[in-house]
Amino acid sequence: MKNLGYFMIGIFFGIVLYKSEAASWFRIYEMFQFQSFHMYGIIGSAVLLGAGFVQWVKRTKAKSLDGNPITIADKKKTFVSNALGGILFGLGWALAGACPGPMYTLLGAGFLPILIVIFGALLGALAYGGLKSKLPH
């Protein structure tokens, strides 16, 4: 039953990513050229509303739907890896025009070459797993 919920959320997320054009390579290019407010508007409004929601959860100690307390864990303060990994990710994001959500949307939308990007992303995640202990964090 819960899985059906996750599946429905995924479908909705996939539709939003496609219809917002956040899954379009062109929108990512345009964002990095500062030629349109579109992507900044999407991320900015999502973060603004999201931050309001997270504050509400924390202040009211809201419970999850199944009645458990919600704890939102802090991200690990590994600033070197946040920065270096972030830069590498940004290079890939701009070249692929897709990040780890939209790549699945694009597969569904029928762009078969995205399979090469997904395969590359899996190789990248695998390589990170192998090199992790040798990298600065």
Added chain:
Amino acid sequence: MLFEPWPWYVSGPLIAIIMAILILMGKRLGMSSNLETLCTLGGAGRFLDHFKIDTAAKRWNLVVIAGVVLGGVLGANFLSNSDEVDISAKSIALLQELGFNSAGTSYLPTELFSVEALTEPTVWILLLVAGFLVGFGSRYAGGCTSGHAISGLSNLQLPSLVAVLGFFVGGLIMVHLLFPLIFGA
């Protein structure tokens, strides 16, 4: 309206709602961790400790991406009149200089994402390298656009701000310094 591209002030709030529903279901929005889960399911745990994880707790997120794929099917085939992306005239002009003549007429550049483009070995390499950077970078950074930019910034996480600034440094280097080298004549 539904069949037109959705404006940012509709799309952004909808993404916030998706994140909120997941939080209320006791989960967090984050797509890139699925890459690790898939590596584990593919057997990477047999030779790398990093992938010796119990995937049962991560399965819900794979269900989400299965939905995201179907969402792409629906969005592209049943909810859109056109696959044109109305980017600015300046962007189109810049892209045409780089040889992207499909700018403004398609959802993705046909120069990279059409099956015909795959006759060009360079395209395979570019897509593979791009994917590799996305996968490696997101796991090294501890998250991607959804995990850091949306979830992390919403929770006012400094590591996420650092990561997002990194995303931009990388993206700006790629588009402004490397695109002319890669695609320029």
